[in-house]
Amino acid sequence: MAKDVHPPRGMRDFLPVEKLKRDIVLNTIRVTYMAHGFQEIETPALEDLERLTSGQGGDNEKLAFRVMKRGEELERAITGHTEVNTDALADLGLRYDLTVPLTRYYATNRAKLPKVFKAIQTGPVWRAERPQKGRYRQFVQCDIDIIGDSSNLAEIDILVSSLEALESIHLSDAIIRVNHRLLLANLLDGLGIPEEGKPAAMIIIDKLDKIFAEGVVKELGEKFGAKVAETATGWLASLKSDLETPQELKEIFAAVESRFGKGRLRFDPTLVRGMGYYTGTIFEIEHPESGSSIGGGGRYDGMIGRWLGDDVPAVGISIGFERAVDLVPETLVSKPPMRLVLVLDDATSETIALALARQKDLFEHGYGVRLEQRPKKLNLLLESLAEQGFTHFATVGVNSNSFESLDIKPIA
């Protein structure tokens, strides 16, 4: 009977010690963002499938888990059809990111929100991907967005708050690479890439850290000819010298440097970011101990307007929570409150009443208190609870009629 009792493929249970760390890390990020004036919102896990597959989600749209229609609607979608159209069987989908729900939320609730809306949204998202090491089918994202501010102040606020949030979880070594879609467009023009070839060229350039300069030159040459390859060689060589921050990013860099000193932002003219919806600045967060990026974002001025028939500027960044939490040192979670195991010598009503009274006393002295009946082997119980983070113990018996009567000992 106990065979195959597991969570669904690619999804995880969290043991208490893991869960505690995740909560502390997520909470620390949220509190830091809130201190910067961001406000937390929540949207449902499900959205209308039509909205999830309207083109805003890029490649992720194909990864949406689809929820079947119910009752009569399901009947109607099936009966009388010789061939089943699976698209007609589902009406809802699990969100695959927090950005599509945010834009929908803004369109729904705009009238009740401040003119410049600074949002935090954290929560699980779901993707029907092939599970592999470090890639899950349910995972947590942690987004902030500023909607309604077209000025650089929005970027500065997003970047300063995020660097602060990363510091708050002891990831002070994280840096953010920054580029601008306009610079990328100019670059592609300069390389002589025709308009229709630009998406393909961006994909090639994006692989620079994997296939290196030679690989990029080779692939560009194969796709766009020797002339482009030659220009690209020169451009790639120029990257090796120190790059001047371009005009488009100067103000942002100056402001962030005024707060954090140099080095926390890095201009990277090869940064592409996959999503098609970015219209201005783009960001990617990296950390020396992580092989891949631990977050990213950018400006997406066109996206929200689509549902409002109105132009609404927006910029956001997402911390990849699963990658970040793995990098967070245990020291962040190593200062829990004192947690004490109160062992009842026997199970009489008198002892139970005394245990509850002493539990109350201990609360007032700042302890968390877990009640346990005395087992045959007390040591085994205490060892097992020490693994769960309990640090102290005391026993309660017929004579435990005051706080002073307790003999509180650390668990050895």
Next chain:
Amino acid sequence: MAKDVHPPRGMRDFLPVEKLKRDIVLNTIRVTYMAHGFQEIETPALEDLERLTSGQGGDNEKLAFRVMKRGEELERAITGHTEVNTDALADLGLRYDLTVPLTRYYATNRAKLPKVFKAIQTGPVWRAERPQKGRYRQFVQCDIDIIGDSSNLAEIDILVSSLEALESIHLSDAIIRVNHRLLLANLLDGLGIPEEGKPAAMIIIDKLDKIFAEGVVKELGEKFGAKVAETATGWLASLKSDLETPQELKEIFAAVESRFGKGRLRFDPTLVRGMGYYTGTIFEIEHPESGSSIGGGGRYDGMIGRWLGDDVPAVGISIGFERAVDLVPETLVSKPPMRLVLVLDDATSETIALALARQKDLFEHGYGVRLEQRPKKLNLLLESLAEQGFTHFATVGVNSNSFESLDIKPIA
């Protein structure tokens, strides 16, 4: 374009002020339970559909949102079938409660958990019910369970911790009604209900608060004859006098009263609880300001064993978060940290750098600080942000080169 931009039917967006209250209330409950030695766990939102429909979920099983298979598996379920079996199209489902996932979690992770496992689980659940006032298709549950303790101490721990949790969110007027399935079985025997009629009789008795004594007598008479109706009349009359706590519940009541005084538990021989899996004590939480119960639970010793081929005692209680949060007075959330709007007089690099420096100073003085550009009408901005909980403001210009230069004012 802005037409019909809403969350899915029966599901909700939360505005920042609502979200903040929900977070504070949920967090307060969690912290209180943790102080009592309960440990938080997390399970995925999805479980295998087979598990969700194996009979443990009662009537809720029919309400599971079903997730369609994907790729080849979906193809295989469709092609070559003249009639579509919709059951074969789905393999996963959204959890409709936290109890079925908990029992699955325990079976999966038992070896890594303390022998007596005291779990907290909070999170959204989903039910494809017809939405109506106060009933949602996604809502939050807040459960604690003790697995592996067959003694009354488990009940006492669950009830004391829950009364404490309810007090922590200022619901000190909540009481918990208590009954025992054994007493209920004895009662039905006493009324002369045949074995096969007991479930129907329990459903009738459960309606006492809606159809009153006359209604119960009438329905029992229609179903089981005049003799049963007559006996029931006598029994119902006896309920009007003060009831003695039966032997089965004496120890539990004595312990809880030793901690909270009399009156927070109430023996209710008519309490039934719908779920079939309860085997001992049953609880229901009520509050004078709520027409319906705000939570409930009981002992369910048989359920976990089903997946382990092993007998595992268990008892739990669930606070209905959505009902509880509506009862929580605003005073619980009325002490936020000071939150300040820092208005930039202009958008020059110098002013932005000064604003960031002053933001940092203000953090050190305990403020949350939101940056805003000076709009044409400062009053309108401040009014709108006051609604969002911001309490103070200050302006930053070219001369704001120290914390002392800031003129911090409350928002009138």
